[in-house]
Amino acid sequence: MAKLINKSPFVDGVTERYDEIVPISELKYDDDNYALYMEASNWGDDEYFQSLCKSIKENGLRNPIVVYDNNTIKSGHTRVKACIEIGYEKIPLVRSAVEKPKSQYDNMMALMMENQTRPSNIGRQYNQIEVAIKGYQTATGKACSDVIKKQEICPAAQMSFNMWSQLKELELNRPDLFSRVVDSNGAKLSPGKAHDLMMTDRKKVKVMAISKAMEEAVTEDDVKYAISAVSNAMNSLQEVHINGRDGGRRKAFTNIQQNTIGGLVHEVFTNAIAHSINHRTQNPNYTVAFPPKQHNDEDIYFGIHNGGIEVKTCLVKDGNKMRFVCKNPKVGYFLFAGFTPEYDRCYISYGRTDVDIWKKAGRGFANIDMMKLAKADVETFIGSLSIDKKAEKVIVHTDKIGIAD
Numbered sequence: 001m002a003k004l005i006n007k008s009p010f011v012d013g014v015t016e017r018y019d020e021i022v023p024i025s026e027l028k029y030d031d032d033n034y035a036l037y038m039e040a041s042n043w044g045d046d047e048y049f050q051s052l053c054k055s056i057k058e059n060g061l062r063n064p065i066v067v068y069d070n071n072t073i074k075s076g077h078t079r080v081k082a083c084i085e086i087g088y089e090k091i092p093l094v095r096s097a098v099e100k101p102k103s104q105y106d107n108m109m110a111l112m113m114e115n116q117t118r119p120s121n122i123g124r125q126y127n128q129i130e131v132a133i134k135g136y137q138t139a140t141g142k143a144c145s146d147v148i149k150k151q152e153i154c155p156a157a158q159m160s161f162n163m164w165s166q167l168k169e170l171e172l173n174r175p176d177l178f179s180r181v182v183d184s185n186g187a188k189l190s191p192g193k194a195h196d197l198m199m200t201d202r203k204k205v206k207v208m209a210i211s212k213a214m215e216e217a218v219t220e221d222d223v224k225y226a227i228s229a230v231s232n233a234m235n236s237l238q239e240v241h242i243n244g245r246d247g248g249r250r251k252a253f254t255n256i257q258q259n260t261i262g263g264l265v266h267e268v269f270t271n272a273i274a275h276s277i278n279h280r281t282q283n284p285n286y287t288v289a290f291p292p293k294q295h296n297d298e299d300i301y302f303g304i305h306n307g308g309i310e311v312k313t314c315l316v317k318d319g320n321k322m323r324f325v326c327k328n329p330k331v332g333y334f335l336f337a338g339f340t341p342e343y344d345r346c347y348i349s350y351g352r353t354d355v356d357i358w359k360k361a362g363r364g365f366a367n368i369d370m371m372k373l374a375k376a377d378v379e380t381f382i383g384s385l386s387i388d389k390k391a392e393k394v395i396v397h398t399d400k401i402g403i404a405d
Contacts, residue, residue, distance in 0.1 A: 011060025208332030211307030351378030
């Protein structure tokens with residue numbers, strides 16, 4: 001370990017020229033620096049921080065920090081943090097020959113320029129650009145143009161304007177892909193590849209037949225009848241018996257695969273909704289469940305309105321989790337139904353949703369983003385969704401199924 005002087009990381013022959021050695025307690029941190037870089041661990045920079053601590057502890061501090069006249073740190077926030085982590089009380093510094101920029105935006109640009117030797121980190125660099133854009137808007141009272149982003153902000157953050165643009169689109173439209181890029185620092189999924197996946201998925205989006213009449217196409221009575229039909233059907237299945245090899249009688253639907261039961265539930269529920277609507281309108285042809293091929297993007301088709309409804313059913317697992325899936329994202333009116341494994345409780349909602357409610361990457365099935373469903377403008381007939389902000393997850397609340405006439 002290097003020999004230390006004045007309880008500081010100064011090492012003769014290692015540390016570059018400095019003006020003085022001061023107590024760390026006298027230094028002032030720059031709020032703009034925190035906004036730009038936050039805590040290193042937030043962006044996966046903990047490995048870099050630990051290696052910096054190891055280097056300073058074993059070899060001393062090579063480059064002194066730079067401070068303004070009032071002891072506000074200009075360059076070296078992470079080095080100061082590392083010295084505190086190690087246990088040093090003082091640190092060598094250089095006094096800046098220039099004053100601290102008065103504009104928040106100019107100060108941010110100066111901080112980014114000072115930190116261009118840091119290892120690349122996609123999440124941190126993206127955050128720098130986002131914070132600097134806001135700083136520019138605050139300082140000038142104007143929107144930040146693409147020219148400013150291209151020529152000033154992105155170069156200072158050492159990220160291309162094209163990569164930032166791709167990440168911005170991902171954050172807004174596909175936060176699942178954005179998280180995969182940032183969490184792995186691009187190692188498992190690059191920004192370019194993630195953007196390609198998003199664009200490919202967009203091409204697969206299907207827009208169902210949409211009509212204004214679909215807004216109130218499903219009523220609470222229709223839903224109550226349909227879930228009652230499901231409950232009756234599942235109870236009836238339990239009463240179906242067949243002859244056993246021993247001459248006795250045994251239940252026919254024991255140990256049936258869940259996806260088979262799920263398929264039956266979907267058929268019963270969908271047919272019951274269509275039947276109830278036809279009964280309510282006193283028109284047996286008002287709707288058609290599972291229509292012919294030319295309209296098979298919808299589960300229930302309204303020929304008179306040229307509109308349709310996609311029905312999504314699933315199990316509520318672990319008491320409060322649902323997963324609605326689709327081969328490819330669709331835009332239109334959806335009827336969402338989640339049933340408990342005993343088919344005695346459920347969650348039902350209905351409304352129009354857009355493509356951004358779906359999460360899909362590559363060849364896998366698309367999944368409903370439950371956080372977005374919880375915030376969507378849909379009518380909830382039975383049960384409810386709540387958001388656990390602390391755990392950042394959606395909780396499904398089901399209601400008991402009653403028997404309708």
